Structures are given as structure tokens and as C-alpha cells.
Amino acid sequence: MRQAVKVNGISGIALTKLDVLDGMDELKVCVGYKLNGKELDHLPASTKDQENVEPIYETMEGWSETTFGARSWADLPATAVKYVRRIEELIEAPVALLSTSPERDATILVRDPFAD
DSSP: OHHHHHHHTOOOEEEOOGGGGTTOSEEEEEEEEEETTEEESSOOSOHHHHHHOEEEEEEEEOOSSOOTTOOSGGGSOHHHHHHHHHHHHHHTSOEEEEEOSSSTTOEEESSOTTOO
């Protein structure tokens, strides 16, 4: 994601399906790659190298509470908020929209993507 944000000049993302992580004790987030003993912060461009990389994971605490249908930031468990904030740090872009179920109105507008 970080690579896509940088290459494409993305100024914010829509993070969807947060509710599918409900009930997980821990979450693993890929934060880099290891190739031939060297750590990389990006996926190599070469398909040959991509076949040989090992992901480097950061483990985060999950949450047992439900996020399903949450419609405000305050409705989210603290560990879910921490997860979203960590994703923002890792990809170097803000989460503008957060969805918490398949329903259209189960969306949290974190930042207006059209505001200056």
C-alpha cells in the first residue's frame, strides 16, 4: 500500500471491511520484506525477486468488541482505532473513509477527501 500511495500520489484511502477483523485476538500487518537476508520497505519490482521475498509482519492486538455497523469514530473499540492509526502511519496516508459493514450507511467519514 505504501508503494501505491507514493507512486500514485494518493492523498487518502477508503479502508473497508473493518468488521471482518472483529473477534481476532491478534492481527498481523506486513511492514516490509526480506530478500536474500536484506530487509526492504517495499516490494521489489522484479517478479523473480517477488517470488523469493519473505514478508515481515508486525503483530497487533485485536479486539473482541464489534465494529459492525459503527457510524462514528467513538463507536469503535480503542484497539480498532489503534489499528487504523497504525495503517495510516505505515502507508503514509490518512484513512478518509472507514466502512464497518456491507451497508452503505455503515461508513465513518474520518476526513473529507474533497476538503483542502
